[in-house]
Amino acid sequence: MAHGTSLQYEPVAEIGGGAYGTVYKARDTESGQFVALKSVRVQTDQNGLPISTVREVALLKRLEQFDHPNVVRLMDVCATQRSDQETKVTLVFEHVDQDLKTYLEKAPAAGLSPGRIKVVTLWYRPPEVLLQSSYATPVDIWSTGCIFAEMFRRKPLFCGESEVDQLGKILQVIGLPPEDEWPTDVTLSRKHFPSLLPRPITDFVPEINEQGAQLLLKMLTFDPLKRISAMNALEHAYFQDEETLT
Structure with missing residues (x-):
């Protein structure tokens, strides 16, 4: 699922936070463009990430194919295993100046x-x-x-x-x-x-x-x-x- 590395993205500023985690404005060190990082901690078991998480990411990736002007693009996904029971999943979205x-x-x-x-x-x-x-x-x-x-x-x-x-x-x-x-x-x-x-x-x-x-x-x-x-x-x-x- 994950093909990027969190080290590729350099946080610049905190955009906001809520019940689902903190969102950061970051710079892609490879392309230089700004992105939005949304990290969530996901409980894992012997089967890996829960199917609901995999399904949600797959849906976001599918939406990207439509290239709709009103849908924020999911550009990358990074998964970092923190322990046997927890993985940090970072979703990399295009950065939108106006919310x-x-x-x-x-x-x-x-x-x-x-x-x-x-x-x-x-x-x-x-x-x-x-x-x-x-x-x-x-x-x-x-x-x-x-x-x-x-x-x-x-x-x-x-x-x-x-x-x-x-x-x-x-x-x-x-x-x-x-x-x-x-x-x-x-x-x-x-x-x-x-x-x-x-x-x-x-x-x-x-x-x-x-x-x-x-x-x-x-x-x-x-x-x-x-x-x-x-x-x-x-x-x-x-x-x-x-x-x-x-």
Whole structure:
């Protein structure tokens, strides 16, 4: 999987950090171009890297073939074994000067004061990350759902002040999931939260149409295994309706 070496990339500055690790701006010592390094520690066993990690990297490499202007390119992958149980995987992406945060800072707020615009990653984290359970690519679908709702609302959907508060605000909308959907490998028990029924998503996103509401609920599904996939989301009826695309 890995064909580069981390020594080839010289960190220049820290771009940002979050639940998934720290991202650095770095210089490729061979070509001189700037890249973005995202390193994550992955638990390994006798079979090597978990299949979810291999699958995610393979998908990113496949996306690179499309050379889409709106998709950041994965340029290289470096794997460094730290121990028998852990490997550091470094993903090397093309460096993009402008992200969502800088775009929002420059763009007109259309009714929102600049002080209200925050790209606060806590607000976009899915339940499995807030619970510090194992997670994979469905985390991105949850985050996309939060942004989807925010585009209608013009303000974030879940504005928590801590991981527990964030999860509580999520459950006030989607309801408390059944016991068998709550991760077993977490310290925060389901009993910590009140038994809440799901509320209509239109109570929180009133401007959204019926098909959009259906898609949003599929993206904001508590169980990551039941959450809609990216491909199925793109094939959803919401995107087939010409009126929603104009």
